[in-house]
Each structure stands twice: as structure tokens, then as C-alpha cells.
Amino acid sequence: MRVTIKDIASKVGVTAATVSMVINNNKKISEATRDKVLKAIQEMNYHPNYIGRSLVMGKTENICLVATSFASVFSLELVKGVEQRLCDTKYNLSLYSTRGSAENEREILKKIFYERRVDGVLSMTATFDKRLIEEFKNQEMPVVLVEQVTEGAPCVKVDNVKGGYLATDYLIKKGRKDIVIVLGQKGAANADERQAGYEKALGDNGMQVNEDNIIRLIHYSFEEGKEIMKKIVNDGRKVDAIFSAAGDVCAMGILAEAKAHNIRIPEDMSLIGFDDLYMATLTTPALTTIKQPIEEMGMQALDMLLNIIEKKSGDTSRVISFEPTLIIRDSA
Amino acid sequence: MRVTIKDIASKVGVTAATVSMVINNNKKISEATRDKVLKAIQEMNYHPNYIGRSLVMGKTENICLVATSFASVFSLELVKGVEQRLCDTKYNLSLYSTRGSAENEREILKKIFYERRVDGVLSMTATFDKRLIEEFKNQEMPVVLVEQVTEGAPCVKVDNVKGGYLATDYLIKKGRKDIVIVLGQKGAANADERQAGYEKALGDNGMQVNEDNIIRLIHYSFEEGKEIMKKIVNDGRKVDAIFSAAGDVCAMGILAEAKAHNIRIPEDMSLIGFDDLYMATLTTPALTTIKQPIEEMGMQALDMLLNIIEKKSGDTSRVISFEPTLIIRDSA
DNA sequence: TTGTATGCGTTATCAA
DNA sequence: TTGATAACGCATACAA
Numbered sequence: 001m002r003v004t005i006k007d008i009a010s011k012v013g014v015t016a017a018t019v020s021m022v023i024n025n026n027k028k029i030s031e032a033t034r035d036k037v038l039k040a041i042q043e044m045n046y047h048p049n050y051i052g053r054s055l056v057m058g059k060t061e062n063i064c065l066v067a068t069s070f071a072s073v074f075s076l077e078l079v080k081g082v083e084q085r086l087c088d089t090k091y092n093l094s095l096y097s098t099r100g101s102a103e104n105e106r107e108i109l110k111k112i113f114y115e116r117r118v119d120g121v122l123s124m125t126a127t128f129d130k131r132l133i134e135e136f137k138n139q140e141m142p143v144v145l146v147e148q149v150t151e152g153a154p155c156v157k158v159d160n161v162k163g164g165y166l167a168t169d170y171l172i173k174k175g176r177k178d179i180v181i182v183l184g185q186k187g188a189a190n191a192d193e194r195q196a197g198y199e200k201a202l203g204d205n206g207m208q209v210n211e212d213n214i215i216r217l218i219h220y221s222f223e224e225g226k227e228i229m230k231k232i233v234n235d236g237r238k239v240d241a242i243f244s245a246a247g248d249v250c251a252m253g254i255l256a257e258a259k260a261h262n263i264r265i266p267e268d269m270s271l272i273g274f275d276d277l278y279m280a281t282l283t284t285p286a287l288t289t290i291k292q293p294i295e296e297m298g299m300q301a302l303d304m305l306l307n308i309i310e311k312k313s314g315d316t317s318r319v320i321s322f323e324p325t326l327i328i329r330d331s332a
Numbered sequence: 333m334r335v336t337i338k339d340i341a342s343k344v345g346v347t348a349a350t351v352s353m354v355i356n357n358n359k360k361i362s363e364a365t366r367d368k369v370l371k372a373i374q375e376m377n378y379h380p381n382y383i384g385r386s387l388v389m390g391k392t393e394n395i396c397l398v399a400t401s402f403a404s405v406f407s408l409e410l411v412k413g414v415e416q417r418l419c420d421t422k423y424n425l426s427l428y429s430t431r432g433s434a435e436n437e438r439e440i441l442k443k444i445f446y447e448r449r450v451d452g453v454l455s456m457t458a459t460f461d462k463r464l465i466e467e468f469k470n471q472e473m474p475v476v477l478v479e480q481v482t483e484g485a486p487c488v489k490v491d492n493v494k495g496g497y498l499a500t501d502y503l504i505k506k507g508r509k510d511i512v513i514v515l516g517q518k519g520a521a522n523a524d525e526r527q528a529g530y531e532k533a534l535g536d537n538g539m540q541v542n543e544d545n546i547i548r549l550i551h552y553s554f555e556e557g558k559e560i561m562k563k564i565v566n567d568g569r570k571v572d573a574i575f576s577a578a579g580d581v582c583a584m585g586i587l588a589e590a591k592a593h594n595i596r597i598p599e600d601m602s603l604i605g606f607d608d609l610y611m612a613t614l615t616t617p618a619l620t621t622i623k624q625p626i627e628e629m630g631m632q633a634l635d636m637l638l639n640i641i642e643k644k645s646g647d648t649s650r651v652i653s654f655e656p657t658l659i660i661r662d663s664a
Numbered sequence: 665t666t667g668t669a670t671g672c673g674t675t676a677t678c679a680a
Numbered sequence: 681t682t683g684a685t686a687a688c689g690c691a692t693a694c695a696a
Contacts, residue, residue: 347682349684
């Protein structure tokens with residue numbers, strides 16, 4: 001049998017309540033009994049059962065990170081940031097991946113707070129709408145959103161408008177006239193914002209938006225990047241720059257396919273990515289890209305969540321926006 | 333206030349026990365009351381509190397993965413595998429990172445089972461010695477080791493000797509004479525085994541081991557890879573192949589630095605990595621590497637753990653070894 | 665300063 | 681088929 005608080009109590013000759021008070025550093029306990037209890041705890045190798053404690057305290061000391069999947073470099077970096085901050089606290093991290101339909105995602109999120117498995121939630125999922133946030137509030141379950149702004153919940157994100165602007169403006173200043181932008185699906189916050197930055201930069205420089213220059217993809221993948229470049233070549237289009245606002249991996253696909261068609265980069269065509277994954281330094285030419293401080297975002301998101309959990313802040317409408325930066329390498 | 337089993341009971345006009353039996357599909361409940369209870373559960377949006385259930389059941393339905401850090405692509409791939417299997421079960425995954433000293437690591441591991449936070453442990457940490465395994469056994473806490481064999485605990489690993497052999501033998505067959513191997517610290521199971529494979533391949537081909545060709549690192553990182561290559565250049569060494577048995581990420585660092593010094597790969601020097609991360613396909617040249625089926629290892633490890641937890645198997649000495657394969661691309 | 669009593673939300677045993 | 685009761689391990693208000 002595992003040793004419980006009662007075992008300690010009976011060994012020392014006090015009650016469980018006393019032992020509990022010693023554990024929780026209650027000042028009203030005499031030195032003498034405190035020492036005896038502590039000694040017994042040592043000897044019997046006692047550790048308080050976390051489930052018992054959780055039940056009475058109403059806290060699990062667990063927080064979770066929810067994402068559609070953890071297969072991306074983005075989520076890895078985020079986990080890194082969260083983890084780094086978490087190790088100084090008493091909290092543990094659980095990962096919930098909601099692979100599958102939006103409905104399934106909703107179910108998982110609901111389970112999380114109704115079953116009280118965690119004290120707070122960090123979410124990178126898409127289905128976090130106002131209704132769901134309302135339910136979280138009703139259940140008093142703190143939540144911080146990452147990369148997605150929804151009214152009523154605090155959020156950590158990157159200034160994607162600025163990211164889109166920086167890249168586009170740089171290309172224009174380099175003399176590029178016909179700039180393709182590759183984006184995720186319409187409606188995805190990052191895609192819409194980056195597009196807005198792209199269009200603003202064009203406008204500020206007295207240029208028109210050409211709808212043909214807006215290309216969309218779904219998985220942000222290497223393969224899609226190749227397909228996009230292949231189509232541009234097959235269509236016989238003359239394009240002097242591509243801004244892969246859908247990330248570095250896609251940009252790498254574009255690069256690979258461009259090489260296969262003997263298109264020289266950056267001489268014939270400029271290429272800019274988004275993310276600044278470290279492999280962006282490894283291609284030839286090395287990729288010019290927009291850097292997002294993902295790890296810092298993870299830390300910040302966790303800090304916000306812990307503040308809410310521990311009631312140091314009730315501010316549920318705070319949006320922290322990180323500044324992206326242009327990293328100039330060889331591809332543009 | 334959150335809705336509990338009692339709220340349902342009083343609403344329907346039965347006791348909590350009855351509601352509990354309905355939830356747990358006890359057959360002795362009449363259709364009539366079952367329906368009434370189910371309806372109330374729906375209406376009041378009731379979900380059983382997981383903490384309360386855990387306390388009485390003595391199970392948390394949580395398993396954890398322990399690693400020094402989750403900042404590596406290796407651990408992420410493993411998480412992917414585990415996660416994929418886990419989503420069909422009632423279990424949840426927690427991540428514990430034990431960054432810091434070995435002593436700290438020990439403390440965290442002990443906490444895990446003494447506090448009964450989880451039903452089972454998957455461990456990738458180094459400090460899992462016989463003594464610790466003994467403690468796990470005493471506390472009836474199931475554990476499966478990943479990438480590390482220790483007597484008394486089941487384990488999932490890759491045949492690293494073979495991996496080391498495959499790469500080295502291939503380089504020799506390609507006519508390389510002066511092959512550097514990059515390894516983790518002596519004592520780390522994967523490092524020692526890969527080294528053994530390297531030395532066996534040299535021996536089988538009638539070549540001598542040159543101690544200068546064995547280089548060690550700590551973090552398996554991109555930066556360390558760069559440092560290693562820089563040092564080789566600065567020392568004016570003539571090396572015609574590097575086998576980064578410390579992984580693809582390190583190999584990428586080597587690649588980046590080699591490029592910076594205009595060393596052509598594979599013409600001037602062959603380069604082989606280890607892991608087969610998907611980014612290995614994205615570099616120029618694409619990386620030749622030893623593939624470990626990391627994701628499958630994660631799935632297998634989880635299956636073993638769940639079998640032990642659910643008492644379907646008590647076999648604590650099983651070692652499952654996966655076969656690595658040589659993936660030939662452009663760097664060697 | 666310490667003990668008694670109670671409750672956290674659930675399941676399980678037994679009696680009705 | 682259902683209800684009453686105890687139990688899981690711990691923390692806390694109140695009494696002593």
C-alpha cells in the first residue's frame with residue numbers, strides 16, 4: 001500500500017490535519033511536532049497524493065496546449081517557449097491535438113473544461129469562436145489564444161500586417177514589378193492580415209493589386225510550393241518576385257521547382273519566405289524571410305495564462321502583438 | 333457553481349449512486365430511469381469530474397512522456413507517434429521536461445510516481461538506472477524506456493550499431509578514406525552503439541580507427557555542427573567524409589559551414605546525417621541519412637505501456653529494436 | 665497549538 | 681432495481 005497522510009499521522013501520534021498543516025507551512029504548528037512530522041515524512045518517503053489535493057483544492061496544476069496537430073515547426077517552437085517558462089513553476093503541460101473535424105475539435109475543448117482536467121488552456125486551434133469563449137467563461141476556465149484574435153479572450157500574435165508589408169515593400173524597393181503572394185485560405189487570420197500588408201505596400205508605392213498574383217494553398221507544404229511554381233511556368237507567366245507568405249517550407253518548394261526550370265534566384269526572380277526556420281539558411285541561395293519570434297510568443301502566452309489563473313490579472317481582452325522582422329539573405 | 337452528479341440526481345429524483353451507474357453503463361438500471369437520467373445529463377450539460385473519478389478509481393487516465401527537453405525534432409516526432417495512438421484511447425498525454433541536472437531529473441521522476449500524477453511513464457531521459465527502475469516497480473508505476481536499455485524495464489529502440497555500420501560502410505564503398513564521425517557523449521547509449529557500428533565497418537573493410545576522427549558534442553544542435561566544421565577547416569585537416577551520427581540537425585550545421593568555406597558537397601566531402609527528419613529533403617544538396625522510424629517507435633512504446641497498465645502484459649524485459657535504413661540522397 | 669468534523673466528486677458494497 | 685453509506689487522500693473551519 002502506498003503511504004498516505006494518515007500513515008504519517010499515526011506514526012507520529014498526531015492527526016492527519018496536523019500533518020497537512022505542516023506540509024502547507026502553517027505557522028501555528030510547534031517546532032517540536034513540525035520536526036517530528038518532517039522526520040516521519042522523510043523516513044517513510046511520503047509525497048502528498050496529487051489527486052486528493054486537487055479534489056479539495058479545485059485545482060489540477062495542469063495547463064494544456066491545444067492544437068490541430070503538433071507536427072509543424074511552428075508548434076515545436078511554441079512548445080519550446082512554453083516549456084522554458086513552465087519549468088520554473090509548479091504547473092505541468094499537457095498536449096491535446098484535435099486532429100479531425102471542427103466538430104471533433106469542439107468536443108475535445110468542451111471535455112477539457114467540463115471535466116476539469118486542467119487549470120487553463122493555451123489554444124492554437126481555429127474553432128475558437130465567441131460562443132466557445134463564452135462557455136469557457138461560464139466554466140471559469142482561463143484561456144489564452146495564440147495566433148488568432150477573438151473578442152473576449154486574450155491573445156498573443158504576430159503583427160502579420162507588418163510582416164506582409166515589410167516583405168512586399170522590400171521587393172518593390174528592389175525594383176520588382178510583378179509580385180506574386182502565396183497565402184493560406186481566406187478567413188485564416190494570418191493569411192488575411194498578411195494579404196492586407198501586401199496590398200498596403202503596393203498601394204503606398206502607387207501600384208495596383210492584380211488578383212492573378214494572389215495564390216492560395218492549404219497545407220503550407222513543400223509540395224504545394226512546387227506545384228505553384230510549376231503552374232506559373234506552365235502558364236507561361238512572367239513573374240519577377242514571389243512572396244511566400246505561407247511560410248518558408250512552401251518557399252523552399254518554390255525554390256526547388258524554380259531551379260528545376262533553370263530560373264535563377266534572385267537574378268531572374270526574387271523569393272521571400274515567412275517564419276525564418278533555421279533550414280532557411282541551408283538552401284542555395286539562402287532564403288530571405290520574415291522572422292516571427294515564435295518562442296517568445298510561447299513564453300508570453302504562458303505568462304498571461306498563469307497571471308489569469310492566479311488572478312493577478314483579469315484582463316481578458318489584451319492582445320499582445322509581436323513585431324516581425326525582415327531577414328535579408330540571398331534569395332531576394 | 334459547476335454541475336455535479338448530485339445536481340443530476342436531485343433533478344431526476346434519484347441518488348448519486350444511480351446516476352453513477354447510468355454513466356458507467358451498469359445493466360441493472362431500468363430503461364425508464366436510465367432515460368430520465370440521460371435526459372437530465374443532456375439538459376444540464378453534465379460531464380463527470382475527472383478528479384473525483386480518479387480519486388476513487390486510483391487511476392488518472394494520464395500518461396506522461398519524460399524527456400530532457402522537447403525542443404528537438406526527434407522528441408516531436410516521437411510525440412507525434414504517441415499522440416496518434418493515444419487519440420483512440422481514453423488516455424491523455426502530459427509532457428515533463430527535466431532540463432537541468434541529473435539530480436533534478438531524478439526528483440521529477442520520483443514526484444511523478446509518488447504523487448500518482450499519471451498511470452504510466454514513457455521515458456527518454458538518461459538517468460533511468462536500475463535503482464530508479466526498482467523504485468518504479470515498488471510503486472507499481474509502469475514505465476517504458478525509449479532509446480535506452482536498462483535491465484528490468486521494457487524498451488523501444490533503434491538498432492544503432494546497424495545504423496552506424498550502414499553509413500560508414502557506404503562511405504567506404506564510395507571510396508572515402510578519412511571518415512569523421514560526430515557523436516553524443518560517451519555513455520549515451522545511442523552514441524556508444526553508433527560508434528561500435530562505425531568501428532565494425534572500418535574493421536570489416538580493413539581500415540584503422542583514428543581517434544582524431546571521433547568528435548563529440550552535447551546538444552546535437554545546428555550550432556555545434558557549425559563549430560565542428562569550422563574547427564576542421566581551421567585545423568587545416570583533410571577530411572573526405574563526415575558522418576553526423578549525432579543527427580540531421582547537426583549535419584545541417586556542418587553543411588552550412590562547409591558552404592561558407594566553399595567546400596563542395598559531395599564532391600569535396602561526403603556528408604551523412606542520422607534521423608531522416610523531413611527537412612533533410614529540403615537542403616541543397618539534400619541530405620543522405622540514416623532513417624529511424626521515430627514515429628513508429630512512439631506508437632510501439634505507447635502500445636507496450638498501455639498493455640502493461642491494463643495488465644495485458646507483465647513482460648518487463650522486452651526490448652523492441654527497430655531497423656534503421658540508409659536513405660541515399662545527394663550529400664554522399 | 666492541535667484535534668474533530670466536514671466536504672471535494674465520484675464509485676462500490678451492501679441492504680432494502 | 682435503487683438507496684444509504686462508506687471510501688478514496690487531502691485541506692480547512694471551528695472547537696478544544
